[in-house]
Amino acid sequence: MSLLSVRDLVVKFAMRNNTVTALNKIxxxxxxxxxxxxxxxxxxxxxxxxxxxxxxxxxxGYIDSGSITFDGEDITQMTDPQLRDIRGNRIAMxxxxxxxxxxxxxxxxQQMVExxxxxxxxxxxxxxxxAIAKLREVYIPAPEExxxxxxxxxxxxxxxxIIIAIALLLDPQLIIADEPTTALDVTIQADIxxxxxxxCQSNKVSLILITHDLGVVxxxxxxxxxxxxxxxxxxxxxxxxINDPQHPYSQGLINALPQQTPRGEKLKQIPGAxxxxxxxxxxxxxxxxxxxxxxxxxxxxxxxxxxxxLEVACHEVRRHHETEEVAE
Amino acid sequence: xxxxxxxxxxxxxxxxxxxSNMAYSFRKNPVAVVSLIIFAVxxxxxxxxxxxxxxxxxxxxxxxxxxxxxxxxxxxxxxAQFIFGTDDQGRDLWSAILYGTRISIFIGLAAVALQAVLxxxxxxxxxYVGGRVDSILMRVADIQLSFSTLMVAIxxxxxTQAVFGSETFNQYAIYMLVAVIGIAEWPQYAxxxxxxxxxxxxxxxxxxxxxxxxxxxxxxxxxxLPNSVSPIFVISTVQVANAIISEASLSFLGLxxxxxxxxxGSLISSGFDYIFxxxxxxxxIPGVVLVVLVLVINLLGDxxxxxxxxxxxxx
Numbered sequence: 287m288s289l290l291s292v293r294d295l296v297v298k299f300a301m302r303n304n305t306v307t308a309l310n311k312i313x314x315x316x317x318x319x320x321x322x323x324x325x326x327x328x329x330x331x332x333x334x335x336x337x338x339x340x341x342x343x344x345x346x347g348y349i350d351s352g353s354i355t356f357d358g359e360d361i362t363q364m365t366d367p368q369l370r371d372i373r374g375n376r377i378a379m380x381x382x383x384x385x386x387x388x389x390x391x392x393x394x395x396q397q398m399v400e401x402x403x404x405x406x407x408x409x410x411x412x413x414x415x416x417a418i419a420k421l422r423e424v425y426i427p428a429p430e431e432x433x434x435x436x437x438x439x440x441x442x443x444x445x446x447x448i449i450i451a452i453a454l455l456l457d458p459q460l461i462i463a464d465e466p467t468t469a470l471d472v473t474i475q476a477d478i479x480x481x482x483x484x485x486c487q488s489n490k491v492s493l494i495l496i497t498h499d500l501g502v503v504x505x506x507x508x509x510x511x512x513x514x515x516x517x518x519x520x521x522x523x524x525x526x527x528i529n530d531p532q533h534p535y536s537q538g539l540i541n542a543l544p545q546q547t548p549r550g551e552k553l554k555q556i557p558g559a560x561x562x563x564x565x566x567x568x569x570x571x572x573x574x575x576x577x578x579x580x581x582x583x584x585x586x587x588x589x590x591x592x593x594x595x596l597e598v599a600c601h602e603v604r605r606h607h608e609t610e611e612v613a614e
Numbered sequence: 615x616x617x618x619x620x621x622x623x624x625x626x627x628x629x630x631x632x633x634s635n636m637a638y639s640f641r642k643n644p645v646a647v648v649s650l651i652i653f654a655v656x657x658x659x660x661x662x663x664x665x666x667x668x669x670x671x672x673x674x675x676x677x678x679x680x681x682x683x684x685x686x687x688x689x690x691x692x693x694a695q696f697i698f699g700t701d702d703q704g705r706d707l708w709s710a711i712l713y714g715t716r717i718s719i720f721i722g723l724a725a726v727a728l729q730a731v732l733x734x735x736x737x738x739x740x741x742y743v744g745g746r747v748d749s750i751l752m753r754v755a756d757i758q759l760s761f762s763t764l765m766v767a768i769x770x771x772x773x774t775q776a777v778f779g780s781e782t783f784n785q786y787a788i789y790m791l792v793a794v795i796g797i798a799e800w801p802q803y804a805x806x807x808x809x810x811x812x813x814x815x816x817x818x819x820x821x822x823x824x825x826x827x828x829x830x831x832x833x834x835x836x837x838x839l840p841n842s843v844s845p846i847f848v849i850s851t852v853q854v855a856n857a858i859i860s861e862a863s864l865s866f867l868g869l870x871x872x873x874x875x876x877x878x879g880s881l882i883s884s885g886f887d888y889i890f891x892x893x894x895x896x897x898x899i900p901g902v903v904l905v906v907l908v909l910v911i912n913l914l915g916d917x918x919x920x921x922x923x924x925x926x927x928x929x
Contacts, residue, residue: 340825342821342824342825345744345745369827370827370828370829371827372827373824373825373826373827374825374826374827374828375827378825378826379822379825381818381821381822382818383818386817386818386819387818387819387821387822388819388822389819389822389823389837389840389841390819390841391840391841392836392837392840400828400836401826404826404827404828404832405827449822452826
C-alpha cells in the first residue's frame, strides 16, 4: 500500500464573483521511502498541492472534491485535532525562505523544544537532547550553543539546516519541501539538497520536492510530476521525463535549459505565458502555446494515456502513439 | 560550556543593553533623556511620598483652618513650612501634590493595564480568527469609540454615585476610575493589535507553526503576540498619558477622587473656586505638575515610536 494516495483532487478558490479552479483532478501515489518531484511554472499549483496534503489551505482556497489518503486515512475528512496530530509529527514541511520561516523572537532551542513537546510528553532537558542530536545530524557545528541563539544570529544556509532538523525532529514519514533552496546562495543550494537526499535515504522518509529547477529534480527524485495550469500533464520516472519527455510542454521545459543550447546561440523558450487560473482556455490548457495544437486540442481536455513508463495528457502524443502501434 | 565560548569575549547583559541601537538612539536624543529624568524624578518622589511629604494630606486633624490659603513660601506672606502654600482647608499643598500625583500615576498605569489585557485579547482573536468574529468584535469597538471616553465615564460614574451614595463611592473611587477608564479605551489597543496581527499572520513562520501542528491559541500567544509588541509599547505610553488626563478631567468634574483623597484633578478643581480671589497657587501648581507629567510621557512615547518604527529608522 502506498503511503500517500491523492485521487481526483480538486482545489478551488472562492473569488468575489466566481470560483477559480487551482487544482483540477490531480491524482498521484507516493510509496514509502519514495521521492517525487513536482515541477511547473509559478502559479501552476505546485505549492497548493503541498498545502492541500496538510489540509492547510487558507481562505479563500478549499478542497472541493477528491481524496488524500495518508497511511490509510483520508486527510480531507479529518477533524482539527486529528490533523494537528499529523502535521509536524507524521508529515513535515520545509518552506522556501529560511529567513522568515523561523520565529524571530524565539531561540532555536525554544522552537525545537516547543515542537517536540507539542507532540510528545518530554521533559525540557530530554527534548533538548533530541534537538542537539538532530542538529548534529544536519552537520550544525557546536549544536549545544545554537540552542541559545536567535535566528538572526545565523546565516541562511545554517537556518535552512536548522529548519530541516526541525522537520526531522519527530521522525516524520513524509517531508514536503516547497522550493527549499530557492532563496539560498547557489553554492549552498547543492549542500542543502545533498543533505536532504542523504537524510531521506538514511531515515527512509518519503519526499515531495516542489521546485521549478529540473536539475534539482533529476538529482533528487525517482519520479516526477509536471504540472501545468492546475493539471498534471505528464508523470513518470524522472530519468525518462528528463531524457525523453513526451508532452510538448515538458519538451519545452527541457529545451529551455541553458545546457541544451550551444554557446553563443539564443536560449530556446516556450512562447507566451501560462494562463491565469481564471482564464484557462478550453480544451488542453497548453494549446495557445503549443506548436502542435489542432482543433481537438482547442475543444476537449486530453485524457491521460500510458506510454511505456510515462503517463501523458496530450492528444497529439496519443494519436502519434496509436498510429505507431497500428504500424507495428 | 564549550571551548568556543570565551568568557572574556562574552559581553554582559548590561553592556549589551547599553550598546544596543535603542540605548544609542536614546543617548543621542536629549529630549528623551530629559523627559525620562523628569519622569523618573516624579515617579520616585510620588512612590516615596510618605517619606518625603512633611504632612499627611489624608489626615484632616492635621489641617488648621487658620493656616488656610497661605501663599507659596517664596511670595509675600508665605511660610517656610509650606513650600507651595496651603489650600482652602489649610492642607499643605506640597504633600497633597505628592500624594495626588501618586494616585494619578497609579490610576494611569492600572487603567492602561486593564485596557491592554482587554484590547490585546480582543485584537488577537479578531485578527487571527478573522471572518465573522473579526467583524463583530471590530464593530463593537467602533461603536464604543464613537462614544467619547469622558461621556461614557461621566454617565457610568454619575449613576454609580447616585446608586451607592457618595460615601461608598468615595471609598471605591480609585477602582471605579481604573475600571471605567480601562473599559472605555480598550478599542485603541484592539485596533492596533488587530492590524499588526493581520500583517504578522501572513508571514511564513506562522505557516510553519501551523505545519508543525500547533493549535491556534499557542500560535496566537506564543508566536504572533511577541512579534507584535513594539506597537503595543508605543500605544501604551500614549494611553498612560491619556488615562492620566481622563482621570484629572473626571476628578475636576467632581466624578473622580474625593477631596479627602485628592488626585491632581481634584486639587485643581478644589482651587478653582479661589483662583479669582487671589489664591492662584491651589490650582496652578497641581496644573503645572499635571502638564509636565503628561508632556514627558508623551515625549517619551514619541521617541519610542521613532525608534521602533522601522520605516523611520535611520540606521
